[in-house]
Each structure stands twice: as C-alpha cells, then as structure tokens.
Amino acid sequence: MQTDAFHVFDTTLRDGAQREGITYSVADKLAVARLLDQIGVGFIEGGWPGAMPKDTEFFARAAAGELTLRHATLVAFGATRKAGVRVEDDTQVRALIDSQAPVVTLVAKSDVWHVERALRTTLEENLAMVRDTVAFLRAHGRRVFLDCEHFFDGYKHDPDYGVRVLDAAAAAGADVGVLCDTNGGMLPMGVHDVVADIARRADIRLGIHTQDDTGCAVANTLAAVDAGATHAQGTANGYGERAGNADIFAVIGGLVTKMGRDVLPDGCLTELVRVAHAIAEIANLAPDTHAPYVGAAAFAHKAGLHASAIKVSPELYNHLDPSVVGNGQRILVTEMAGRASVELKSQELGVDVSSRPDVVSRVVERVKEREAAGWSYEAADASFELLVRDELAGAVSTPFDLESYRVIIDRREDGALVSEATVKLRAGGHRVISTEEGNGPVNALDRALRRALEGAYPQLAKMELTDYKVRIMAGRHGTDAVTRVLIETTDREREWTTVGVHGNVIEASWLALHDAVRFGLLGSATPAL
Known part of the structure; x- marks a missing residue:
C-alpha cells in the first residue's frame, strides 16, 4: 500500500469523466480503476453515488467484489448537507454512507462570493454545513477529505474565510483540506504563495486540485507540493472539463524524478506508459503522442x-x-x-x-x-x-516481380460503387493473376496482391491492412502536387507502417503496399513452389 506520508489521489472517474466526448460505462469505470491501481495511486475517486446512477452502480459492484484493489483505496465524492437541512435527512449524504466507500471527499464552498451568490446562504451556515457533514461521516467510520471549491479565487476576495472553512473541517475530523483552483486561472507563483500562507495558518493537512485553463495545472500542483501540500490530485492524461485537469502521470513523474518524492510502491513507476495508453483506449481517445513522460514522442x-x-x-x-x-x-x-x-x-x-x-x-x-x-x-x-x-x-530484394496491375471503379445502376483490382505477377516460379473486389480501390488492390502471393507465401493470409492515411503534398517549385500514403499492417503478432509517394494516389498506395508485403516477409523461408 502507498504510505500515508504523501497522497497521490486520482479523480479520472469523477472529474476526468467531465471531459467533452468521454462517456464511461460501469464496466469501463471498473477497468479504469484496476489500471490506476496498477500504477500505485493511493486513492481512486470513483464518482458521486446517489447523484449519478452509473456511479451508484459502480460502488455497488465494487462492494460486491468486482473490484479488488492492491494499492488504492476507493473514494466516494459528494457534497456537504444542503443549507437548512439536517444532515441526517440529506439523502445525498446518506448515499455516501450506502456506497460503502471507506473514504469520502466532500466538496464545500470556500469563497464568500460563492457562498452568498451561489449557495445563497450565510457564511456561518456554510461553516455549519461543513462541520455537520464531516462529523456525521466520521461517526459512521468514514475517512473524510474536504475539497475547498474556488479556494484560490476566494482567497483574493477574503484571505481568511477559506482558513475558517479548513478549521471547521479539521475540528470535525477531516483528514485533508484540498485547495482547489476550480476555474484554473492560477499561475505557479501565486499557487506557491497562497499554499505557503495557508500552511502557516491552518492546522490541517493540505491538498491541491488544479485545472489546466492556463496550461499550468501540473506546474501549479508541483508548486503547491513545494509549498507544503502533501496530497496531490489529478486525472489520467489530464482528462477533465474545459482544458482539463492536472495530468496524474506528469504529476507523478515530476514528484518522483524531479522532486525526489517516494510516492509510489516499488515497481509501479515503469507502468505509467502502459496504463496511460490503456486508459486512452477505454476513453476512445487517441493517446497524446507528445504528452510528457508517457507520450510516444516524449523521448x-x-x-x-x-x-x-x-x-x-x-x-x-x-x-x-x-x-x-x-x-x-x-x-x-x-x-x-x-x-x-x-x-x-x-x-x-x-x-x-x-x-x-x-x-x-x-x-x-x-x-x-x-x-x-x-x-x-x-x-x-x-x-x-x-x-x-x-x-x-546492394540491391532491392523483392519477393515477387510485378507484371502489371489494374484498378477499376464501377458505379452500378443502383448507385453502388464497387472497386475491382487485377494484379499480374511472378512469385515462387509461377505467373499468377488475381482479381479481387473491395470497398475501395486500395482495399481491392491489397486483397488482390495478397491473394496472388498466398500460394507462394501462405503466411500472408494472416496479414491485414489496419489503417490507411493519405496526404496531398503541395507542389513546390512549380511541380505538380504529389500524394503521400501511409499504411499500417499487422500479422496479429506485430504491426508496421510503410510509406509510398507518387503523383497518382493509386501508385502511391501500391508502393506502400509493396513495402508492407516485403517487410511482412522479412526472414521468411524460400517461397513454396
């Protein structure tokens, strides 16, 4: 288990799920939680039970044994009791108990503007809401973290009220007061100054939660840690509302490799790339190739x-x-x-x-x-x-000699488009002619080529084209534009990419296909005769 000296707190399944375009099923949420556990985070915030039906189901299935965590502790998210409502009567607070999560994160207003204008209650009632809810959850055996929403903006309006909120939470038994840059407008220098000041005045462990609206979420998180925070929140790949959250992988990378903080269990740091890419797949988003630490282009x-x-x-x-x-x-x-x-x-x-x-x-x-x-x-x-x-x-090695190819596109009376390709070549001592149809000219050409060669190279039956990209290159120095084609191929054991360039898109595709087959046959035995 992660030691309690420093908390790495992940909120991919709650705050990260607010990113535009992400919709997790309950099965997805369980899979993401398992992956996050494999990198050794200390806490995984699973969502808001009682407010979101999928989150309620997620916690129920986790409690039923579908989620076994080796390193992390599961956290439920919710709000303090409503203004003017007894905590015992607040159904949302009761749902947090029913989730059976051992830790609860409560969100509370820490900005006087938000208390008076959004909650439309008094500053004292807001403090009572914090005290009552934290004490109620503690009485039911839950560990409590308090997310102080809009803390940094609130500090500008009244630098003392946020401290009063933290003190109220601490007096009721909360473990951590998390300072939230909810609007994401802070810069590292300001974050450092505020956290350092609060660390001197508040008697509670401090955490940090940042948004990336200024492109500084990771830097703001590390600045807060440098100023005294020992609880850092983030999301996988920086997923989140608007510009996103602090990327938990970059935060961990900075904490461990730059700040010397031993925040993960042994052997977990090397899992960052694998887990980052796996979570991107579940989110149905392409991994960011240029992400720090974990991107394919990072090094x-x-x-x-x-x-x-x-x-x-x-x-x-x-x-x-x-x-x-x-x-x-x-x-x-x-x-x-x-x-x-x-x-x-x-x-x-x-x-x-x-x-x-x-x-x-x-x-x-x-x-x-x-x-x-x-x-x-x-x-x-x-x-x-x-x-x-x-x-x-000293020469181009090729597994076959092309005689010719032809591609025809046939638009039929019913409006259907059918592509047909014919390939004539010599391979394995034989002249072969193959004709195939496809859903496009390149698909037809690919199928005809592989069918023609399968007699000589049976292993080609396992090969298939998995991606096809075309880019029209602008002409230079008065020359005509040319087409660049990239083709990705797999044989179910490995994947490779080849390129072809020509003024004609079909010939460019042929050149890329030709390389794809040549590469797929590297090291193969003599062709069958």
Whole structure:
C-alpha cells in the first residue's frame, strides 16, 4: 500500500469523466480503476453515488467484489448537507454512507462570493454545513477529505474565510483540506504563495486540485507540493472539463524524478506508459503522442545534432532514462538526419550498420533526396528498415516481380460503387493473376496482391491492412502536387507502417503496399513452389 506520508489521489472517474466526448460505462469505470491501481495511486475517486446512477452502480459492484484493489483505496465524492437541512435527512449524504466507500471527499464552498451568490446562504451556515457533514461521516467510520471549491479565487476576495472553512473541517475530523483552483486561472507563483500562507495558518493537512485553463495545472500542483501540500490530485492524461485537469502521470513523474518524492510502491513507476495508453483506449481517445513522460514522442529525437550527442551519451539530450517510466527513446529519420541518426535508428530496428560507413552515407543521401520529393520515414519505420537492408544488400530484394496491375471503379445502376483490382505477377516460379473486389480501390488492390502471393507465401493470409492515411503534398517549385500514403499492417503478432509517394494516389498506395508485403516477409523461408 502507498504510505500515508504523501497522497497521490486520482479523480479520472469523477472529474476526468467531465471531459467533452468521454462517456464511461460501469464496466469501463471498473477497468479504469484496476489500471490506476496498477500504477500505485493511493486513492481512486470513483464518482458521486446517489447523484449519478452509473456511479451508484459502480460502488455497488465494487462492494460486491468486482473490484479488488492492491494499492488504492476507493473514494466516494459528494457534497456537504444542503443549507437548512439536517444532515441526517440529506439523502445525498446518506448515499455516501450506502456506497460503502471507506473514504469520502466532500466538496464545500470556500469563497464568500460563492457562498452568498451561489449557495445563497450565510457564511456561518456554510461553516455549519461543513462541520455537520464531516462529523456525521466520521461517526459512521468514514475517512473524510474536504475539497475547498474556488479556494484560490476566494482567497483574493477574503484571505481568511477559506482558513475558517479548513478549521471547521479539521475540528470535525477531516483528514485533508484540498485547495482547489476550480476555474484554473492560477499561475505557479501565486499557487506557491497562497499554499505557503495557508500552511502557516491552518492546522490541517493540505491538498491541491488544479485545472489546466492556463496550461499550468501540473506546474501549479508541483508548486503547491513545494509549498507544503502533501496530497496531490489529478486525472489520467489530464482528462477533465474545459482544458482539463492536472495530468496524474506528469504529476507523478515530476514528484518522483524531479522532486525526489517516494510516492509510489516499488515497481509501479515503469507502468505509467502502459496504463496511460490503456486508459486512452477505454476513453476512445487517441493517446497524446507528445504528452510528457508517457507520450510516444516524449523521448523522440529528430535533429541530427541531437542524435550525434545521444550516440555519445543518451543523457545529453534526455531529461531522464525513458525506461524509468516505461517509455523508450526513438530516433526519427527525416531530411534533418545525419550519420548518427541513421546509425542509431538502424540499431533501434535491429540492423547493424556500424561497420559500414559507405552504407550509412548512401542511406543519408537517399533519405534527403526522397524527403525532398515528399517521402517521410518519420512514421514509417518498416519502409526505412527496408531501405537500409537494400543498401546493405546492394540491391532491392523483392519477393515477387510485378507484371502489371489494374484498378477499376464501377458505379452500378443502383448507385453502388464497387472497386475491382487485377494484379499480374511472378512469385515462387509461377505467373499468377488475381482479381479481387473491395470497398475501395486500395482495399481491392491489397486483397488482390495478397491473394496472388498466398500460394507462394501462405503466411500472408494472416496479414491485414489496419489503417490507411493519405496526404496531398503541395507542389513546390512549380511541380505538380504529389500524394503521400501511409499504411499500417499487422500479422496479429506485430504491426508496421510503410510509406509510398507518387503523383497518382493509386501508385502511391501500391508502393506502400509493396513495402508492407516485403517487410511482412522479412526472414521468411524460400517461397513454396
């Protein structure tokens, strides 16, 4: 279990679920909770039972044994009793008890403006609402954290009232008073000053909850910790309303690798990348490739100058060893690439060119020439590896010889569009003709090519095209525009990406398909005859 010296508190399932476009089912919520537990967070806020039917069901299923947590403690979220209502009679507070969650986070107003204008009650009644609700939950054996909503804005209006709210919560038995930058308008300097001041005046453990409206949520969280907060809240991948919340993965990365805080159980830090991407899949959102620590590009290097230094020592251009957080270093090969980039990228792909400076020179020149013509190997590692292997072999190795291909699009009387492709080639000592239909010209061409080759290479039956991207490149120096095609392929064991470029989209697609098949057959035995 995470020690109580520092709290890493995740609110992906409550605050993070407020992001536009995210809708979790109860099964999704259970799956996300299990993933968060695997990175060793101390607390997982599951939602608002009694207010949201799915959240009520989530807690019921968790209590019934569907959620076993190794590191984390489950937290229910709710509000203080309503103004003028006895806490025993508040059904929302009763739902928090019924959730069976061992910890409850209560949200309370800490800004005089919000108390008087939004709650429309008195400052004293608001304090009584805090005291009564915290004491009631404590009497029922619950641990209580208090989220002080709009704390930083309220500090500007009245720097003393927020302290009174914290004192009321502490006197009633609350463990933590969380200072919330609800509107997300703070900057790190201001957060640090306020937290440091409150730490001197309030007799309760302080927490921090930040929104990212100024792009400073993570920085604000770390500034608060530096000023004395020992409870940090965040969400997976920064999901949340408006611009989002503090990204829990970046917060953890900063706490552990930059501030020396031992906030996770042993072995959990290396799970950050895997869990970040898995939660993105459940949320049906593409992982942010440029996210700090966990993004696929977080340790990717493009400039030749960087690669030259990394070849000497990776620490020269990496702020930490990527493997610490479960990530890896990547070298991107583009027109900026130099010899070091090609050597490191080849090594990354398992091709040794260290003893072949002539090959490295030729690859550098070919990459620069092709990039100038619109090719891009940055996202097409398979095509780059084939280019290197061809230069090592001194010739282009191909598993078949193309005689011709033809693609026809037939618009029928009923309005249906049917694409048909015919491929003629020689493979395994035989001339093969294959015709296939598809839902588009590239799909038809892909199916015809693989069908033609399956007799010689049966393993191609496992291959399938999983993604197809087209970009029209603007013409330069008066030349016509060209089309760049990226194709992603899988054989159910691995995935690879290839690229093709031509003025004709079908030929560009063919070039990418050709590379996809060549790469898929690397290391294969002699074709069947």
